[in-house]
Amino acid sequence: MKKTFLKKMISAGIIAATMCTMAPLGVSALEKEVSSNWKQSSDSTWSYCIGNTPVKGWKNISNIWYYFDNNGKMKTGWINDAGKWYYADNTGAMQTGILKISGNVYCLNKSGVMQTGSVKIGNKNYQFSINGQILGSELPKVDKGFDSNNNLIKPNEDSNKTESTSNSGSTNKPTPTETDKGSSTNSNSTVNNSTSNNVSSGGNSVTVSGLPQLSEKYSVTVQSNAESKILELMNAKRTEAGLKPLSIDYTLQSVARYKSNHMIQNGYFNHVNPDGTKWTNWLNTIGYKYNSTAENIAYNTTDPVELFNQWWNSQGHRENMMNPSYTKVGIGVLLGNGKYMGTQTFAG
Structure with a gap:
């Protein structure tokens, strides 16, 4: 017919x-x-x-x-079938080849199955993490790129460019299937001219003076060793590039941990909080002084230090980490509800 x-x-x-x-x-x-x-x-x-x-x-x-x-x-998006991961664009069509999705590079074989470990592409072997994201700075040629809404990206576009909050919020919102995949990243940045500062202490607290107490639906533990390792890896990259290392700011660290806990307790993954506010609103509420600020977020279910590789392998997040205008950072990595949730809060 x-x-x-x-x-x-x-x-x-x-x-x-x-x-x-x-x-x-x-x-x-x-x-x-x-x-x-x-x-x-x-x-x-x-x-x-x-x-x-x-x-x-x-x-x-x-x-x-x-x-x-x-x-x-x-x-559409990431699909888990019998323990194997596949990816479909927003028309539902299953994809194969080397794909850049939300700034991260993956290899899907001819059957559409996401590859992990050592993968030979052409005449060269590449390493892919347990979450399918490529490891290292050398990348194979990408066949197609998709943004976080599974839209095909035209050549020379990048789905993980940092975005000013003078626009109507972040467009890097992950799809539910991407969240279910167990590994995702997001970044955002803004510029402001705050005039006062609030000094906070370190430790393993996940509360911030001046911000609402969060619910305790899920128990959380601060991954302080992972936070230190991520700072070490990030500063090694900055030093190698001739940039000054970032120093830990305990107020930013408190806000970063608060953000990670906020996402765990409220079941979301986005720069925009469920009430429509962002980390910049929190910084302003507690009176933190900054000229410019940015935020990276990521999570996985396997390794808290792997969060660094997720950020590094995404252009927008890497640009935040390597931005010479930022001098201070707070890193908050928490384990809760079966996942490692990470936040980097930058300021300069």
Whole structure:
């Protein structure tokens, strides 16, 4: 039967019950050419139906592989299937090759499976972490790049450029599937002209005088050894590049730990807090003096020191760490709710 193709718009990543009926066109994120088997439910998510039955699992459609969850919803971003990781762009198409996703480089084999350990690409071996991110400063040629919303990036664009808060917040918000992957990063920066300073002490406290006491839904432990190691690794890179090393500022460290704990207790991963504020609002609230500031965040489930490599292998985060205008830093690494959550707060 001849297929009729329609132009429809996708909004990905929303979980809801499957409805194998056509919904009115409306909210859009990307154009997609679909046949009559594609069905968009009222929540704008997509399913592929054979008759009235939505497909589940992997499906090859017009020589493109798609994955549908147990509710028949097409998945985008990172997909975990039987312990193996795959990646689909925001049209749902499974990807292969060397991909740069949210500033991090991954290798996906011909079957779409994310590779770890030693991988031979061309005539050279490269090392990839347990989270799939490449290790070291030498990178293979990237085939495609995607931003944190799974959009294909045009050549010479970079999805992890630091962003001024004079714009409407960070665009580096990770997708839920990216968060579920167990390893992600984000960065942001701003400039201000505060005039007063607040001095705080060190130790392993996760509270900040002047900021609200956080809930204790999850127990947390400060990873002070990892914080020190990350500072050591970062300053080694700065010294190698002829830059002055950063000094630990205990107020920034308190705020960095507070941010990591805030994300753990409130179940989110973003520079923008659930109430719409940012770390800059916190700095202003406690009266911290700075001319410019930036924040890096990252997490994983395996190794707190690996957070440094996640930041280093992402251009936006690396630029924050190597910015000569920053002279002070606070590093907050906490273990809680099954993950190592890390925050770097810079100031100059």
